[in-house]
Amino acid sequence: MQGHFHKAALAALAGSVSLVAQPWFATAAFAQAPIKIGFVTTMSGPEGVIGRDIADGFNLALKHIGPKMGGRDYQVVYGDDQVKPDVGRQVVDKMLESDKVQIMSGIIFSNVLLASVKPILDAGAFYISANAGPTAMAGKQCHPHFFGVAFQNDNNFEGLGQYLKDKGLKKIYFLAPNYPAGKDMAAGFKRFYKGEMAAEVFTAFGQLDYSAEIAQLRAAKPDAVVMFYPGGMGINFVKQYSQAGLMSQIPLFTGPGTVDQTTLPAIGEAALGMYIGAMWTEFGENPANKKFVADFEASYNRIPSQYAAMSYDTGRVINAAVEAVGGKIEDKAAFQKALENVKFDSVRGSFKFTPNHFPVQDYHLAQIEKDSKGRLVGAFRQTVLKDMGNAYGDDCKMPAP
Amino acid sequence: MSFSLFIEQLLNGVQFGVMLFLISAGLTLVFGIMNLINLAHGALYMSGAFIAAAMIKYTGNFFVAVVVAVVATAGIGAVMERLILRRFYARDHLDQVLVTFGLILVFNDLVRLVWGVVPVQLRLPGPFSGSVQLMAEVQYPAFRLVILAVGLLVALGLYFVVVHTRIGMWIRAGASNRPMASALGVDVGLIFSLVFAAGAALAGLAGLMAGAISSVQVGMGEPVLILALVVTVIGGIGSIRGAFLAALIIGIVDTFGRVLLPPALGSMVIFMLMAAILAWRPKGLFPVNA
Numbered sequence: 286m287q288g289h290f291h292k293a294a295l296a297a298l299a300g301s302v303s304l305v306a307q308p309w310f311a312t313a314a315f316a317q318a319p320i321k322i323g324f325v326t327t328m329s330g331p332e333g334v335i336g337r338d339i340a341d342g343f344n345l346a347l348k349h350i351g352p353k354m355g356g357r358d359y360q361v362v363y364g365d366d367q368v369k370p371d372v373g374r375q376v377v378d379k380m381l382e383s384d385k386v387q388i389m390s391g392i393i394f395s396n397v398l399l400a401s402v403k404p405i406l407d408a409g410a411f412y413i414s415a416n417a418g419p420t421a422m423a424g425k426q427c428h429p430h431f432f433g434v435a436f437q438n439d440n441n442f443e444g445l446g447q448y449l450k451d452k453g454l455k456k457i458y459f460l461a462p463n464y465p466a467g468k469d470m471a472a473g474f475k476r477f478y479k480g481e482m483a484a485e486v487f488t489a490f491g492q493l494d495y496s497a498e499i500a501q502l503r504a505a506k507p508d509a510v511v512m513f514y515p516g517g518m519g520i521n522f523v524k525q526y527s528q529a530g531l532m533s534q535i536p537l538f539t540g541p542g543t544v545d546q547t548t549l550p551a552i553g554e555a556a557l558g559m560y561i562g563a564m565w566t567e568f569g570e571n572p573a574n575k576k577f578v579a580d581f582e583a584s585y586n587r588i589p590s591q592y593a594a595m596s597y598d599t600g601r602v603i604n605a606a607v608e609a610v611g612g613k614i615e616d617k618a619a620f621q622k623a624l625e626n627v628k629f630d631s632v633r634g635s636f637k638f639t640p641n642h643f644p645v646q647d648y649h650l651a652q653i654e655k656d657s658k659g660r661l662v663g664a665f666r667q668t669v670l671k672d673m674g675n676a677y678g679d680d681c682k683m684p685a686p
Numbered sequence: 687m688s689f690s691l692f693i694e695q696l697l698n699g700v701q702f703g704v705m706l707f708l709i710s711a712g713l714t715l716v717f718g719i720m721n722l723i724n725l726a727h728g729a730l731y732m733s734g735a736f737i738a739a740a741m742i743k744y745t746g747n748f749f750v751a752v753v754v755a756v757v758a759t760a761g762i763g764a765v766m767e768r769l770i771l772r773r774f775y776a777r778d779h780l781d782q783v784l785v786t787f788g789l790i791l792v793f794n795d796l797v798r799l800v801w802g803v804v805p806v807q808l809r810l811p812g813p814f815s816g817s818v819q820l821m822a823e824v825q826y827p828a829f830r831l832v833i834l835a836v837g838l839l840v841a842l843g844l845y846f847v848v849v850h851t852r853i854g855m856w857i858r859a860g861a862s863n864r865p866m867a868s869a870l871g872v873d874v875g876l877i878f879s880l881v882f883a884a885g886a887a888l889a890g891l892a893g894l895m896a897g898a899i900s901s902v903q904v905g906m907g908e909p910v911l912i913l914a915l916v917v918t919v920i921g922g923i924g925s926i927r928g929a930f931l932a933a934l935i936i937g938i939v940d941t942f943g944r945v946l947l948p949p950a951l952g953s954m955v956i957f958m959l960m961a962a963i964l965a966w967r968p969k970g971l972f973p974v975n976a
Binding site: 330486492494497500503517521529548551 | 688690691694695698699701702803804805806807809810815816817823825826827828829830896899900901902903904905906909910941942944945949950952953
């Protein structure tokens with residue numbers, strides 16, 4: 286009993302000492318606690334190949350950054366959402382509650398992101414999206430702590446719409462999976478392409494066989510086909526489109542993430558000649574991109590996809606903002622300001638955030654061809670839109686920090 | 687819908703149907719005769735596709751690859767039956783579901799270990815990779831016609847074996863009354879192994895043909911397994927004839943449902959059909975033990 290009392294007295298004494306010493310002591314503790322970053326992406330299942338590229342791109346950025354951000358240690362916690370909104374939500378909850386993450390990123394699919402983003406933002410954490418940019422987050426649900434580094438979902442299809450309008454193509458056949466990003470891409474396309482739509486078809490998410498849809502589109506005799514099928518769906522669609530003999534008859538256009546280095550090895554030569562609307566290609570001429578592509582190939586022995594490029598940029602956006610606040614990300618208003626005005630050398634060349642926290646950047650047209658080593662790549666053709674923001678700025682009433 | 691488009695969609699529906707039949711044939715026999723629910727059937731389908739893709743890459747010969755893939759998948763099926771599933775025939779369905787679900791995970795990770803996460807390419811020989819002009823307005827992918835022909839031939843062959851041969855008689859006897867068949871001197875153990883290996887071979891064949899038109903990737907067997915279970919249940923568990931008819935119905939209804947109905951309804955239509963058929967005939971179209 287007496288021993289206990291003795292210890293308690295000692296503890297109180299120690300407490301008062303530390304109280305006196307607080308300014309010095311607190312800074313030291315503050316500098317020692319590492320920044321916690323939660324990286325949730327799709328590691329398992331067919332779409333795991335995208336998750337691998339996103340994680341590799343992010344890890345390459347961390348390798349280039351080194352062991353400290355803004356003079357402070359950091360830790361990254363990884364999680365797998367299995368492309369299931371409910372699983373993603375559970376992983377996010379666990380990271381917020383037991384790992385106490387402060388910054389999150391990595392979710393690929395818009396439907397998974399939309400299910401998880403509210404608990405993240407409610408917990409006061411920041412979400413820096415390396416891929417998904419759903420309309421809701423750019424417009425009505427825009428949030429001071431949410432930033433989209435890659436694109437707003439509509440963007441690349443706005444570029445395609447502009448290109449097809451410029452080319453004077455008349456009847457367009459549009460296909461996408463029936464989920465939020467599919468609807469966003471259709472909306473983006475029609476915002477810039479004002480001509481006739483032969484049809485807009487939304488298929489079940491994860492559909493394997495498109496023979497019925499391809500027969501319908503052949504019968505409609507469109508001038509061009511525009512489709513958005515990320516991951517395995519894209520492999521199936523492009524192979525089947527080519528096997529139906531249509532690749533040489535009706536030009537096929539798609540956005541990023543459908544026909545890229547995550548799917549081209551499986552599609553093979555069936556993809557030759559098709560067009561891609563993209564904000565990044567392997568051949569971007571700026572020094573940041575040359576370094577990224579060369580180091581990625583050296584580290585992982587394959588060409589990076591746009592997913593990898595965007596998460597590489599995401600890692601560097603986070604680092605640049607953390608450096609700008611000297612590692613003190615607990616000052617959330619300052620960290621938000623640092624993100625809004627972030628300065629870094631993007632692999633896309635020029636980059637800045639719009640007031641609703643999505644990129645202002647250029648959009649290009651690329652075409653699938655073989656490079657000097659016989660590998661299938663997206664080769665730059667032309668720039669379609671310059672310094673584009675997004676259409677949802679007016680819907681976003683960004684609350685003051 | 688014009689006549690030529692209708693013909694093309696009908697071909698698509700029948701082609702999808704025979705594909706489903708190839709996958710379901712083994713599942714329904716194993717379920718009907720051995721009373722075993724094999725969720726790992728989709729893993730055999732995936733194995734067929736991956737082995738064929740690898741063989742095409744290394745030998746460059748499509749036909750050699752087909753033979754090797756089908757034989758190898760039958761072998762994998764036989765080993766799986768001998769080593770693991772044989773012990774579960776007498777156990778209840780929950781145990782069977784658990785062990786075969788575990789097998790799915792094991793197979794997926796083995797494939798990931800060997801081939802990696804990136805989907806692989808199954809390259810078709812030149813003449814099969816294009817399309818052919820069937821009628822004035824109907825241009826149809828050549829390989830889908832091959833699938834159609836192979837599927838119908840296999841269906842005919844299975845019909846002949848099951849209805850007109852001694853082994854077929856044993857299989858039917860085993861399906862309708864197992865203890866009686868074994869009391870009459872049928873080597874039930876041997877029949878089980880044969881049926882399982884044959885079902886695995888068919889799943890492998892279906893997998894490699896599907897791999898030529900869609901992507902060969904880890905987990906490709908699971909979505910297909912669900913449809914195969916629907917076919918098995920609609921057709922009547924253990925009935926080859928039922929599986930064939932149910933597969934064709936589902937293939938055609940799904941194809942036309944997708945193009946004629948709104949998207950949400952189109953992807954539900956086969957499950958609504960299943961509910962309707964089961965309400966009308968709770969044991970499926972051709973119940974074996976009726």
